[in-house]
Amino acid sequence: MTLAERAFTQLAAWPDLIEAEPSCGIGRALAAVHGEIAHFHSDRDVDLRLTARTIRRFEEHLKEVPAVRLVPSSHWVTLRLDLAVDIELLMTLVSLALQTHQSWPVRDDRPTAECNDRQSRLLPRENLSSG
Known part of the structure; x- marks a missing residue:
């Protein structure tokens, strides 16, 4: 079982999350x-x-x-x-995401439709670096 499969299985058991x-x-x-x-998205990459x-x-x-990889102007973290x-x-950040979204909507903070997987195909690789 890959790390992503293990993480998905653990998170899918959380009562506030459903597979979609x-x-x-x-x-x-x-x-x-x-x-x-x-x-x-893969055996290793998760957008949150x-x-x-x-x-x-x-x-x-x-x-x-x-x-962690941050993409400029994205509401998703990879x-x-x-x-x-x-x-x-990942578990810590998912918990944080759930807390954040429970207080939704946050003024001037509209969700973007595209996750980082799509955006990363449009940006040069050096723009994807977090450091």
């Missing part, structure tokens, strides 16, 4: 009452929808984590699951 069809059409998704929370406010609040910390500790980070 990803809006981008790639992989598998988990959604909450207020919309999609995570897209599992946070609000712009939450990303700004934790941006400096997120930039320091090698497993995690690369290479180690078991990356699953723990």
